[in-house]
Amino acid sequence: MKTLLLTCLAMIAFAANSVLCRLALSQGGIDPTSFTVVRLLSGAVVLGLIFRFNRGKTTSPSRGSWLAAAMLFLYAISFSFAYVSLTTGTGALILFGAVQISMIVLTLVSGQELKPLELTGIIIAFCGLVYLVLPGVTAPSVSGFLLMALAGIAWGIYTLRGRGTQNPLADTTFNFIRSAPLVIIPALVAFPGMHSSGTGMLLAALSGGVTSGIGYAIWYTALRGLTATQAAVVQLSVPIIAAFGGVLFIAEQITLRLALSTVLTLGGILMVILSKEKN
Numbered sequence: 001m002k003t004l005l006l007t008c009l010a011m012i013a014f015a016a017n018s019v020l021c022r023l024a025l026s027q028g029g030i031d032p033t034s035f036t037v038v039r040l041l042s043g044a045v046v047l048g049l050i051f052r053f054n055r056g057k058t059t060s061p062s063r064g065s066w067l068a069a070a071m072l073f074l075y076a077i078s079f080s081f082a083y084v085s086l087t088t089g090t091g092a093l094i095l096f097g098a099v100q101i102s103m104i105v106l107t108l109v110s111g112q113e114l115k116p117l118e119l120t121g122i123i124i125a126f127c128g129l130v131y132l133v134l135p136g137v138t139a140p141s142v143s144g145f146l147l148m149a150l151a152g153i154a155w156g157i158y159t160l161r162g163r164g165t166q167n168p169l170a171d172t173t174f175n176f177i178r179s180a181p182l183v184i185i186p187a188l189v190a191f192p193g194m195h196s197s198g199t200g201m202l203l204a205a206l207s208g209g210v211t212s213g214i215g216y217a218i219w220y221t222a223l224r225g226l227t228a229t230q231a232a233v234v235q236l237s238v239p240i241i242a243a244f245g246g247v248l249f250i251a252e253q254i255t256l257r258l259a260l261s262t263v264l265t266l267g268g269i270l271m272v273i274l275s276k277e278k279n
Helices: 001-024 032-057 066-082 088-109 114-133 143-160 168-183 184-193 198-223 228-250 254-279
Strands: none
Touching: 001 032, 001 066, 001 088, 001 198, 001 228, 032 066, 032 168, 032 184, 032 198, 066 088, 066 143, 066 168, 088 143, 088 228, 114 254, 143 228, 143 254, 168 184, 168 198, 228 254
């Protein structure tokens, strides 16, 4: 029951990141660069406090890596700019579709053989994303799609880098801290156009400190009671939760194109995951 509760909270937190970002940007309360800066800095602060509180409970020397921090930054900045032109559900679907597909592809590149069912699942998932961006009234912008796909690939690499870590909380904390200097470059470039209101700052801080910082801490705790397959499957719920969050909090609509694309993309990924479980 504890694992179930923590897993549900973590999935809601992941979906809330999309809702908070879209809500902040759609109301013009903050620009994408400022959102990213506040999100990463607030995440570093909250995780730093959590790590300090738990420091005496572990002897692990884990301190993350600069490559992981770079992928975290690339994910965060691409995520923010993508949501300038994407709806909440569409962005979450592209993000988690790209995350899972990139992780599968990178695993294959490392030498793992591809089973027929896995190949079928990958093709179906890819077709789902292609269908999403086919020309039409409800198709998302190409730039938004590419930026969110880049965010998904970066997050997939970040996730693979974290596999086998002895102390996920410590690694995540120091990756957030290492990402702080990286925000200086886009901040300097975008400085003339940067702006933020109190509400925009609050939403970005909530995204970084609560739904990212605390959300990741909750997820790592939940992972102790989940198999790798269960962890992969439950994450497929995030785009669906995010889509309904967009409807409830931002008055967005779930289009037929998004619904069909979601079924194809997540269904294809589920086939790959279940095929791996059988193997």
